[in-house]
Structure formats: structure tokens, C-alpha cells
Amino acid sequence: MAAEQKPEWNGGELLFAGGTDWAMLGRGGGGKSKANPKDELERQEKYPNLVEPHRLKALLGVKIAFIAAGSAAAHCIVGDVNGVCYTWGRNERGQLGHGDLLQRNAPTVVAGLTGQHVVAAAGGKHHTVVVTKDGHSFAFGLNSQGQLGIGSIKKTKATPEDLQLSPVKALVDNAAKVSCGADFTAWLSKTGQVWTAGNPQYGQLGGGTDHMYNAKDTSIKIMYEPQPTPRAVEGLLGVTVKQVVCGHSHSLALAEGGGAYTWGNGNYGKLGHKVQQDEMKPRLIESFRGRMLALPEGVCGAGGTSTFCVATGPQLYAWGKLKVSGDNATHPMPLEDLSGWNLRSLSCGPGTFAVAADNSVITWGAATNGELGYGPSGKKSSARPDKCMALEGMSTQQVACGVGFTLFLTEPTADKLAKFPVYEPAVAVEEAKGGGDDGETAAGGSSKAAAAKGAGAKRKGAAAGGGKGKKAK
Numbered sequence: 046m047a048a049e050q051k052p053e054w055n056g057g058e059l060l061f062a063g064g065t066d067w068a069m070l071g072r073g074g075g076g077k078s079k080a081n082p083k084d085e086l087e088r089q090e091k092y093p094n095l096v097e098p099h100r101l102k103a104l105l106g107v108k109i110a111f112i113a114a115g116s117a118a119a120h121c122i123v124g125d126v127n128g129v130c131y132t133w134g135r136n137e138r139g140q141l142g143h144g145d146l147l148q149r150n151a152p153t154v155v156a157g158l159t160g161q162h163v164v165a166a167a168g169g170k171h172h173t174v175v176v177t178k179d180g181h182s183f184a185f186g187l188n189s190q191g192q193l194g195i196g197s198i199k200k201t202k203a204t205p206e207d208l209q210l211s212p213v214k215a216l217v218d219n220a221a222k223v224s225c226g227a228d229f230t231a232w233l234s235k236t237g238q239v240w241t242a243g244n245p246q247y248g249q250l251g252g253g254t255d256h257m258y259n260a261k262d263t264s265i266k267i268m269y270e271p272q273p274t275p276r277a278v279e280g281l282l283g284v285t286v287k288q289v290v291c292g293h294s295h296s297l298a299l300a301e302g303g304g305a306y307t308w309g310n311g312n313y314g315k316l317g318h319k320v321q322q323d324e325m326k327p328r329l330i331e332s333f334r335g336r337m338l339a340l341p342e343g344v345c346g347a348g349g350t351s352t353f354c355v356a357t358g359p360q361l362y363a364w365g366k367l368k369v370s371g372d373n374a375t376h377p378m379p380l381e382d383l384s385g386w387n388l389r390s391l392s393c394g395p396g397t398f399a400v401a402a403d404n405s406v407i408t409w410g411a412a413t414n415g416e417l418g419y420g421p422s423g424k425k426s427s428a429r430p431d432k433c434m435a436l437e438g439m440s441t442q443q444v445a446c447g448v449g450f451t452l453f454l455t456e457p458t459a460d461k462l463a464k465f466p467v468y469e470p471a472v473a474v475e476e477a478k479g480g481g482d483d484g485e486t487a488a489g490g491s492s493k494a495a496a497a498k499g500a501g502a503k504r505k506g507a508a509a510g511g512g513k514g515k516k517a518k
Contacts, residue, residue, distance in 0.1 A: 047385040056108025056126040057442055058457045060465060061099050062433075063450030064414030066092035066136045067148055070119045070449035071395065071413075087202060089470050096370055096415030096423070098435050098453055100462065101267035102469035103151040104131070112449030112454045116348045116393050117227040118168030118295050121445075121452060122499065123152065129163030130155045132348070132392060134447075135478040138171035140186035148477040157212040167291075168447065170224035171330070175212070180235060181217040185438065190228045191273025192243035198273050214355035215242075217275050226291040226309075232275065238284035240275040247294045249309030250326035251278040255373070260273065292347030292393070298327060299345055301337025305330045305354055314352045314375030316367030321375065332362075332377045341428060344400070348393030348446075350366040353380075360384060361391075361400075368428055370410045382430040383407065390507075392445035399453075401441040406433040406453060414449040416496060435465070 052083045064070045066088065068448035104123075120141060131152040139146060143156045151405030162178040170191060170475040172186030184193035188207040189196055191325040194215035200207045215232075222233040229243025229250060241250040244267040248255055256270040272465050278298075285301040295309030306327035307316040314321050333339040333356055345353030351365035354377075361384075386402035397410030397417065408417040409427040418433040419428070428429060436453060439461055443454040455462075 049126050054110075054442060056110050056457065057454050058094045058462055059101060059104050059107075059109045059112060059123060060436070060453040060455055061101055061121075061450065061468065062092050062095050062097060062418035062453070063416035063447075064092070065150065065468075065470060067150065070135070085290050085472075087371065095417040095466075095468060096418070097420040098418050098433070098468050099468040101152060101211050101469050103153075103473075105467065108457060109454055112138060112167060112443055112452040113166040114214050114392070114394075114443040114445045114450070114452060115170075115225045115291075116395055116446065117170040117190065117448065118225070119448040120168055120173070121152070121242065121447065121450070122166040122168055122173055123452070124163045124175075126164065128164065129180060130161075130166065131156045136476065138187035138206070139208045140168065140171050140173050140184035142173060142210070142212050146477050147474050149474055151451065151473045153474075155394055157185075163220050166473035167223045167225040167230070169230065170197070170227040172228075172230075174223045174230050174232075175222045176217065176232070180221070182215040182217045182220045182223065182232060184215045184230070185209050185212050187228075188273070189271070190244035191271040192225070192228050192230050194230055194232070194240075194242035194273065194275040196274045199456075214455060215275065216425070219333055222289070224289055224291040224296075226296070227293045229291070229294075230275075231291050231296055232287045233286060233289045235303070239260040239278045239281050239286050239289050240396050241278055241296075242272055242275040244294075245269055245272050247310035249291070249294050250276075251280055251296065251308045251325075251327050252276060253279065253326045255323075268349060274437075278327060280308075281463035287341035288345055290345050290347045292352065293349045295347060295352070297347050297352050299339050299341045299343070299354060301341050303357075305339035305342065305356075307352065313366035315347075315352050315371045317352060317375070319376045321373070321386045330377065331360060343514050344388045344391040346393040347396070349395040349414060351393065351398075353391055353393070353398075355388060358384075360460055361386075380430075389441070390443045392444045392446040392451075394451070395448055397446055397451070399432070399451050401453075403446050404434040404438050404440055406439075406444065407431065408451065416446070416449055416451045418451060418453075418467045444479040 108126045109127045133149040166175040176185040217232045221235045232240040245256040259268040260268045286298045288299045298306045308324040308327045311322045337357045340355045345354040361380045364374045391399040400407045407430045409430045412426045440456040447451040
């Protein structure tokens with residue numbers, strides 16, 4: 046009997062769950078400012094946590110082709126079916142690409158990409174990289190580690206940081222996909238080659254070295270030389286790579302034939318080699334050999350401390366630090382809670398996870414801003430995978446996690462979408478606040494918020510269902 050023909054994907058509707066206080070997401074206090082109670086209450090009204098999936102007023106009726114974020118990103122990137130790119134969120138390093146440092150609280154078209162048909166994107170801690178239909182790549186935001194891949198880093202005493210506030214062309218051609226770590230980028234070419242640029246400190250570029258040097262003649266000051274020119278990962282030459290994903294400081298590549306390679310920071314065992322050590326170049330995971338192979342086209346993901354991929358079965362495997370408490374898994378272990386599901390998409394935040402499977406969305410992890418989408422009467426966090434009941438029965442095409450939020454790309458069925466509230470921010474554009482730096486897990490630092498003004502954010506429509514769901518099978 047012939048295989049069932051999948052309907053062609055012609056775009057869908059974006060839904061959003063999580064924090065809207067972009068200046069504070071992922072920073073000290075779980076996203077809460079240290080203001081007095083009155084100011085704090087006003088701020089919460091102005092920047093609510095959307096604990097159930099919401100439609101966004103700015104994108105109503107827009108058919109979205111893809112959604113993107115990153116495990117270290119506090120900003121969002123989406124593209125519509127016409128190749129138009131929208132960004133919003135934190136922007137203190139120009140990572141939104143609008144030519145300024147103003148924070149966008151609502152999706153805004155990236156004017157600098159006009160004329161380009163954007164088909165894929167990814168976000169780092171302070172940078173964004175997109176790929177176009179014709180294989181070109183453009184990048185914007187912080188370039189202090191060469192993570193934009195434009196071949197140089199320009200800074201002076203007057204401007205100590207290289208900030209590219211508008212899209213600039215990366216030195217990568219024939220690109221098909223892209224993934225961003227905190228401060229590095231990996232491109233996958235249409236011919237299956239992986240190219241990397243950015244911070245080499247933990248070996249996450251896969252070039253065989255961390256480019257360490259001593260910056261002082263009379264004392265010791267260890268530095269790691271940024272790599273602004275994209276280079277092919279030599280350890281993968283001769284291998285046809287089908288997918289590459291980046292966590293904060295490590296990478297995973299799935300190759301034709303079933304091989305899975307990891308490299309970079311090895312803390313928590315997230316490289317899957319049974320040891321906690323960095324790898325300077327791609328190393329084949331021994332667990333995926335012989336009778337159990339990684340599925341090259343299967344879902345995969347990498348977060349702040351963990352890694353996932355599907356192998357023979359099919360069965361989803363995970364390794365690294367998967368829970369706030371508990372032991373690390375230093376080699377791939379089957380994630381039994383998701384056995385038997387037809388997985389369509391997987392994404393990792395710093396410590397949260399989302400999967401689109403069959404007609405369900407399953408989320409879990411240490412959430413801080415309602416990004417799991419369980420609703421006002423649901424759990425705040427979940428140690429085990431659980432259904433997001435508001436999305437139950439819908440065909441969700443893609444999920445994308447970031448710092449304190451999750452994006453869902455669902456079928457554009459009007460009657461099903463009508464139940465979701467519509468969110469419109471009280472202020473669409475404002476000065477980016479709080480330049481405090483985030484730590485590796487996008488937490489820490491502080492940010493003094495501007496005083497909240499005016500009425501709270503507008504939310505329309507009936508609340509979606511969102512109580513506790515049944516455990517994912």
C-alpha cells in the first residue's frame with residue numbers, strides 16, 4: 046500500500062507562551078525586578094507572563110512558514126510564506142536587525158532584508174543569523190567573537206564592541222540551514238557540509254583547537270582568539286550531514302548513514318561520550334553504531350546542558366543534565382515518556398523543552414515565565430514531559446524555545462484558533478533596558494527596569510483551556 050501523502054505545508058499561525066518582559070527574562074530573580082511592590086505590580090501588568098498560548102495581534106492573518114529562537118536567545122525570529130522576516134524581543138546588542146538598539150515588544154519586519162526570501166533563522170545570546178532561499182546568509186547583532194561570520198571584527202576604543210545593527214552578508218554560500226549557540230554559529234550547506242564561526246573556547250567550532258593564547262608578556266592572561274571567518278569543519282569532510290544543532294557551547298551533527306557527532310563543551314556529559322570533557326573536533330557517539338543508528342532526518346536538539354536525537358525504533362534519546370536535580374546522563378538514554386509518538390519537531394531552551402508530536406504538543410522543564418503553556422490553573426514547571434492541553438487535537442508543525450518563552454507554529458484552522466486569546470503589548474517599541482550580562486545559562490546579572498506607564502497589555506478573546514493535562518504516553 047502506498048505511503049500516505051502528507052499535505053503540502055502552506056504556512057500556519059504563530060502562538061506564543063511565556064514572558065513578555067524582555068529586559069528581565071532569564072536574569073536574576075527568575076525574571077523579576079527588584080523594584081518596590083507597587084512598581085513590581087505595575088510592571089507585571091504591563092509585561093504579563095502569558096501562561097497559555099496566545100495569538101499575537103501583529104501577526105493575525107499572516108501565514109508563517111517557520112519560527113526560530115535559540116537556547117540562549119531572549120528574542121524571536123519568524124518568517125512568513127513570502128520570505129518576509131520578523132523579529133522582536135531583547136535588542137541591547139542590535140540582535141533584532143532594525144538598525145538601532147530599541148526593544149521591540151511586537152513582531153516587526155526587518156527592513157534590511159527586503160528583497161530577500163528568508164527560509165531559516167537562528168538566534169544566539171546577542172546575535173541572529175538568517176538563510177535565504179538562494180543560499181545566502183545574513184547576520185546582525187553582536188560580533189565580538191566573530192559569531193556573525195562576516196570575516197572581521199571591527200572595534201575601536203570609542204566603540205569597544207562590534208555591533209552590526211542591520212543585516213550584513215555572512216561569508217557562507219549555498220547555505221540550507223543555520224543554528225546558533227550563545228556566541229557562535231554553525232551553517233549547514235545544501236551539499237551537507239558544516240561551517241562554523243565565533244567563539245572557539247570550548248572547541249564548539251570543531252576545528253581541532255580552542256585557539257588559546259596568553260595575552261600578557263610578563264604574566265598570564267589566557268584568551269581565546271575569535272574566529273570571524275566561517276570554515277568547514279574538517280572532521281566532517283567526506284561525511285554528508287543532514288542536520289546540525291547548537292546548544293549554548295556545544296554542537297550535534299546527524300550524518301547520512303546514521304552517525305551522530307558531537308563536539309564542544311562536555312560539561313554534564315552532554316556530548317554523550319561517557320565522560321565530561323571538551324571535544325575540539327567532531328567525535329562519533331559510540332552508542333549510535335551497529336544496530337542502533339541515529340535517524341538523519343529525525344528530530345534533534347541541543348540546549349544549555351542537554352542533547353537529543355531520534356535513533357532506531359524510532360526512539361528519542363537524551364543525554365546531559367536533563368533536570369534541575371538528579372544525575373547527569375553521560376551517554377544517550379531512551380526518553381521513555383515519549384516512546385510511541387510520531388515526533389515532528391523538538392526544541393530546547395536553557396532548561397525547558399518542547400516537542401510537537403501527532404496532534405499534541407508536549408513540554409517540560411524548569412520554567413520561570415509560563416513558557417510551558419500549561420495555563421493559569423496548570424503547573425508552573427514539570428520534571429516529566431506533559432501535554433500542553435490548550436494545543437491538544439491540533440496539528441503543530443514546529444516548536445521553538447528561547448529564554449523564558451516558547452513559540453508554536455500551528456495549523457491555520459480558524460475555528461480552532463478562535464479560542465486562543467490575542468495579545469497586544471502596551472508599548473510596541475521602547476528603549477532597551479538593562480545591559481546586565483546573562484550567564485552561560487542565560488541567568489544572572491541584573492537590569493533596572495524603566496517605570497511602568499499607562500494601562501496593562503491588551504488581551505482579547507476567551508482564555509484557552511490549559512489545566513493540567515494527562516501524562517504524555
